[in-house]
Structure formats: structure tokens, C-alpha cells
Amino acid sequence: MxxxxxxxxxxxxxxxxxxxxxxxxxxxxxxGIGGGFLMTPLLIFVGISPAVAVATVSxxxxxxxxxxxxxxxxxxxxxxxxALMLLSSGIxxxxxxxxxxxxLRALDQLDLMIGISxxxxxxxxxxxxxxxxxRAISRTRHGMPATLRRPGSxxxxxxxxxxxxxxxxxxxxxxxxxxxxxxVIGFVGAIMGIGGGFLLVPMLIYFLRVPTATVIGTSMVLTxxxxxxxxxxxxxxxxxxxxxxxxxxxxxxVIGAQFGARTxxxxxxxxxxxxxxxxxxxxxxxxxxELVVKPDDLYSLRYVRxx
Amino acid sequence: xxxIVITLAFIALLCGAGSAxxxxxxxxxxxxxxxxxxxxxxxxxxxxxxxxxxxxxSPLRPPYDLVVTVTGPRQTLRTRRKERVLxxxxxxxxxxxxxxPSYLAVLSNRPVNTIANPDTLRRLxxxxxxxxxxxxxxxxFADTVRDDPFRRSFLRLQTQQGLYRESSTAVTFLTPTVFRxxxxxxxxxxxxxxxxxxxxxTGGNLVARTNSALDVIKTGFEQYxxxxxxxxxxxxxxxxxxxxxxxxxxxxxxxxxx
Numbered sequence: 001m002x003x004x005x006x007x008x009x010x011x012x013x014x015x016x017x018x019x020x021x022x023x024x025x026x027x028x029x030x031x032g033i034g035g036g037f038l039m040t041p042l043l044i045f046v047g048i049s050p051a052v053a054v055a056t057v058s059x060x061x062x063x064x065x066x067x068x069x070x071x072x073x074x075x076x077x078x079x080x081x082x083a084l085m086l087l088s089s090g091i092x093x094x095x096x097x098x099x100x101x102x103x104l105r106a107l108d109q110l111d112l113m114i115g116i117s118x119x120x121x122x123x124x125x126x127x128x129x130x131x132x133x134x135r136a137i138s139r140t141r142h143g144m145p146a147t148l149r150r151p152g153s154x155x156x157x158x159x160x161x162x163x164x165x166x167x168x169x170x171x172x173x174x175x176x177x178x179x180x181x182x183x184v185i186g187f188v189g190a191i192m193g194i195g196g197g198f199l200l201v202p203m204l205i206y207f208l209r210v211p212t213a214t215v216i217g218t219s220m221v222l223t224x225x226x227x228x229x230x231x232x233x234x235x236x237x238x239x240x241x242x243x244x245x246x247x248x249x250x251x252x253x254v255i256g257a258q259f260g261a262r263t264x265x266x267x268x269x270x271x272x273x274x275x276x277x278x279x280x281x282x283x284x285x286x287x288x289x290e291l292v293v294k295p296d297d298l299y300s301l302r303y304v305r306x307x
Numbered sequence: 308x309x310x311i312v313i314t315l316a317f318i319a320l321l322c323g324a325g326s327a328x329x330x331x332x333x334x335x336x337x338x339x340x341x342x343x344x345x346x347x348x349x350x351x352x353x354x355x356x357x358x359x360x361x362x363x364x365s366p367l368r369p370p371y372d373l374v375v376t377v378t379g380p381r382q383t384l385r386t387r388r389k390e391r392v393l394x395x396x397x398x399x400x401x402x403x404x405x406x407x408p409s410y411l412a413v414l415s416n417r418p419v420n421t422i423a424n425p426d427t428l429r430r431l432x433x434x435x436x437x438x439x440x441x442x443x444x445x446x447x448f449a450d451t452v453r454d455d456p457f458r459r460s461f462l463r464l465q466t467q468q469g470l471y472r473e474s475s476t477a478v479t480f481l482t483p484t485v486f487r488x489x490x491x492x493x494x495x496x497x498x499x500x501x502x503x504x505x506x507x508x509t510g511g512n513l514v515a516r517t518n519s520a521l522d523v524i525k526t527g528f529e530q531y532x533x534x535x536x537x538x539x540x541x542x543x544x545x546x547x548x549x550x551x552x553x554x555x556x557x558x559x560x561x562x563x564x565x
Contacts, residue, residue: 004345004494006525006532011348011494059551066555108387108398116395228548235544239536243547250551254558291395298390299460304383304403306499 007242008052014248021252029260031276032216034061034195034223037283050111054193055234055241061195062227063250064257065220072217079168079214083221089182090226097190098233117192118287125199126281133274169214177207186226195223198280331361332517334505341492341523349494358484369483372422372508374433377490379410380499386461402457403443409497410470414477414488423511435462435473469493498523
């Protein structure tokens with residue numbers, strides 16, 4: 001069944017898009033991430049322009065992270081104070097990202113920027129995740145605990161001023177790295193059409209030593225707010241959010257996520273991280289291939305204005 | 308004042324000369340309104356027409372050739388070219404095509420370059436190669452030579468999308484004076500007002516022309532969404548974000564297991 005997308009201006013098969021929503025939703029539920037880094041490339045692959053894909057996916061991630069955030073909220077696994085601190089700079093990062101997005105689009109370099117951001121971020125983060133999880137797996141093989149807990153270990157980050165105490169996460173850290181992380185996630189999310197969950201969770205664990213009990217719930221609240229505001233900002237400035245496409249993706253996404261979460265709970269943590277690392281790395285390589293290999297067509301068209 | 312009189316006299320003379328022995332085109336379009344709905348996958352419009360002697364006593368001069376040029380609403384597009392920079396492919400050069408048709412179909416009963424000589428075709432802008440496609444060059448607007456790489460690529464990309472086409476079989480003569488032209492409207496057809504120019508040739512000369520028009524409109528929900536996104540961006544974004552929250556909440560309620 002074909003349906004015409006009013007903003008993307010092209011007809012797509014409803015079941016194809018719904019299937020994509022389900023598949024990405026399944027993966028996002030399994031790993032506890034938004035799945036934007038998979039959804040945006042998939043949409044580009046079916047012919048939707050990168051700009052519309054990035055803008056639309058933000059609303060899809062808002063939906064799936066809200067579902068997740070509600071569950072974590074009930075389990076009291078959200079650190080509201082930490083989420084608010086991250087958000088105060090996250091919104092600023094999102095606004096900067098949307099602004100840069102608009103500027104780059106005018107310079108015909110948006111697609112390139114999206115491509116390069118994907119390659120750099122995904123290959124590095126993917127490789128790090130693979131390395132970390134393989135080491136964890138080999139440690140369990142040798143009868144050692146999978147994760148090395150180093151309670152009380154301090155890095156230079158803990159020496160920074162403006163210290164704040166976050167009660168629910170039981171951490172006492174400077175506001176500077178918290179703000180920096182929030183800004184980076186907001187910025188990267190708006191440019192790349194990703195929620196940044198796969199980046200935020202490791203950052204919170206490694207830099208701020210947020211305990212696993214609150215890390216995913218808090219990350220989901222941040223993702224929810226940055227992506228909801230990215231939707232509004234992209235719609236207001238670039239008019240590129242396709243509500244029809246978003247609706248189909250959301251419905252598929254939230255259903256898929258429920259089944260994914262069940263599978264995820266049955267798997268071991270380090271194995272799950274290895275799988276996610278491989279997935280992230282593979283998507284990064286796919287983008288690298290596209291940038292390096294000579295395109296079929298060196299020429300492309302961009303709509304400037306009517307009249 | 309005098310040159311106006313002369314011009315008017317000249318025009319009168321031309322018209323008079325034309326009507327001494329000429330043809331008149333009578334055309335009718337199957338549908339003047341193409342509605343783009345959620346299930347729109349493209350459509351084919353049919354233009355019927357006859358060639359009438361004008362005045363009725365004058366003889367007809369077959370064989371005739373017919374060219375139908377359909378132009379969509381004007382828009383400005385940029386053609387970009389990628390080049391390898393530091394090992395990756397980057398858009399380095401671009402040309403802006405100013406106020407060019409978003410849709411352009413040149414339909415004829417045989418290849419246009421066999422219908423009239425190149426000068427005539429160029430003057431009348433018949434065929435994709437002869438259609439005026441102004442590019443912004445500095446502060447000026449000008450069309451380039453027809454084998455300019457940007458112009459060629461622009462035509463190729465638009466043709467690939469089905470928005471530009473040149474067909475030498477789309478016009479068929481049912482009798483020597485009755486014809487039918489099939490106008491294809493692809494799924495991605497731009498909305499707006501379209502002009503249809505019908506030109507009749509015999510022996511390589513233009514002998515009659517007429518025009519018609521049609522509208523492509525988005526209807527119902529699609530139009531509503533597109534209008535809202537363009538005119539009320541902020542509100543539209545807020546509603547979309549709210550929809551996301553509502554669906555997220557619904558899913559949580561429905562699938563809640565605790």
C-alpha cells in the first residue's frame with residue numbers, strides 16, 4: 001500500500017516504513033537506545049532526502065524514549081536533578097546544531113557533514129565498544145568479574161570546581177563536565193538525527209561514574225527532551241519534519257521496542273554491548289564507504305525555492 | 308507615437324497574411340485538474356485535438372507535425388558537482404538554474420529535430436535541448452551552450468526523476484487532422500499551474516499554435532499537512548512532538564507489564 005508523504009514529497013510503501021520502524025524499534029528496545037543512528041540511514045536509503053530524514057527521525061526518537069522514560073520513572077530509576085543539569089546545556093546544543101544544520105544546507109555541504117559525522121562518531125564509538133566488551137567477555141572466560149569496579153577512583157574531572165551532589169545517582173561531581181556532555185549530545189543529535197543514547201550512556205558511566213541503576217533512565221529523559229525540542233526547532237526553521245512519515249515510524253518503533261526489550265533482558269550485558277558495538281561500527285563503515293567510493297552520479301540537484 | 312502605429316499595422320498585416328491560408332487548432336484536455344491524494348501514484352492525461360482550415364474554405368496542407376510542450380510551475384534549483392577532495396567526495400561546484408520549469412514534457416509525433424530546422428526549433432524553444440534554462444552567472448542570468456556539463460546533468464537528473472521528458476511517440480495522429488497526445492504525470496509531480504503549448508508544423512514551418520492549462524493540486528490531508536508545515540512551522544512542530552509523546556505514552560500503557 002503506497003502512501004504519499006506530504007513533506008518528503010514522494011510516495012512510499014506503508015508496510016516498508018512500518019517494518020523499518022519495527023526493526024529499529026526492536027533493536028532500540030534490546031539495547032535501551034533511541035535507534036536514530038540506524039533509522040536516519042535507512043530513511044536515506046529508501047530515497048528520503050537526508051535533511052527530511054534527520055528532521056523527522058527526531059520526533060520518532062522522542063516517542064520511543066518517552067515510552068522508555070515512563071517505565072524507568074515508575075522504577076524510580078531517573079535522576080531528575082542530573083537530567084535537568086544535562087538539559088540546561090542540551091537545549092543550547094540542540095539550538096546550535098539546528099542553526100548549523102540550516103547554514104550547511106544553504107552551503108550545499110549538509111549531506112557531507114552528516115556523512116562525516118556518522119563515520120567519525122560511529123566507527124570510533126563502535127570500535128571502543130567492541131574492544132571494551134571483548135575484554136569483558138574474555139575476563140569472564142578466565143573466571144574474573146565482567147566489569148572492573150573501581151569505586152572511589154577519581155579522574156581530573158573530579159577536581160573541577162562548581163561541585164554538585166546528585167542524590168539519586170549518589171555522585172558528587174563538577175557541573176562543567178555535566179554541561180559539556182549535555183551540550184555535545186544536544187548538538188550532535190540535531191546535526192545527525194540521533195538521540196545520542198549510545199553516546200550518552202558510556203559518557204555518563206565513564207566520565208561521571210553514574211551508577212547503572214539510574215544511567216539509562218536519566219539518558220532517556222535527556223534524549224526525550226532534546227529530541228522533542230529538535231522536532232519543534234527543525235519544523236520551525238527548516239519546515240522539514242514529515243508528520244505522516246513520523247507517525248508510521250513511531251507506531252512501528254514503539255511496538256518493536258517492547259519485543260526488543262524482552263530479548264534484551266535475556267542476554268548478558270557484555271554480549272549485548274559487543275553486538276551493539278558491531279552494529280554501530282558497521283553503520284559507520286557503510287557511511288565511510290559512501291564517502292570514499294566514487295558516486296554513480298557526480299551531479300545532484302537541490303531545490304532552492306519556488307519561482 | 309509613430310512606431311506604435313507602424314507596429315500595429317505590421318501585426319495586422321501578419322495576422323491578415325496568416326489568415327489568408329492557415330490552420331486552426333482545436334484542443335481539449337481530458338482533465339484540467341490533477342488531484343494528488345495519499346494514494347497518488349501518477350496519472351496520464353490525454354489531450355485530443357483537430358486541425359481545422361481557417362477560414363473554412365482554405366485547403367489543408369498535410370502531412371502535419373505536432374509538438375506539445377507542457378511546463379510546470381517555475382522553481383529555482385541548484386545543480387552541484389562532486390569532486391574528490393582529500394580522498395572523499397565533496398560538492399565543490401554548483402550552478403543555480405533560475406525560474407526553470409519544475410516539470411517539462413516535450414511530446415511530438417516524431418523526433419523534434421526532424422520536424423523543423425535547428426534555427427526554428429531554437430527560436431521557438433522546442434525540445435529539451437532548445438528550451439531556455441537560465442543559469443545565474445554572477446549578477447546576470449543566461450542560458451549556456453547546450454552541451455554545458457551542468458546543463459546536461461540538470462536535464463539528465465530531471466529526466467531520471469520523470470520530471471523532464473522528450474517523447475517522439477506521445478503524439479499520435481488518428482486521422483491526418485485528428486490527433487491525441489498522452490501527457491504523463493509521475494507520482495512526484497510538483498503541484499501548481501501548468502501551461503500546455505500546442506504547436507503545429509507543416510513542411511518545417513510553424514503554421515498554428517494554441518495553448519491550454521491544467522492544475523495539479525494536493526488535496527485533503529496531504530495539502531493540510533504541507534500547508535501547516537510551511538505556514539505554521541512552530542505550531543506544526545509542537546503538534547508533531549505532542550503526537551510523539553502521546554504515542555510513546557500509549558505504548559507504555561498498553562504494554563506495561565508492571
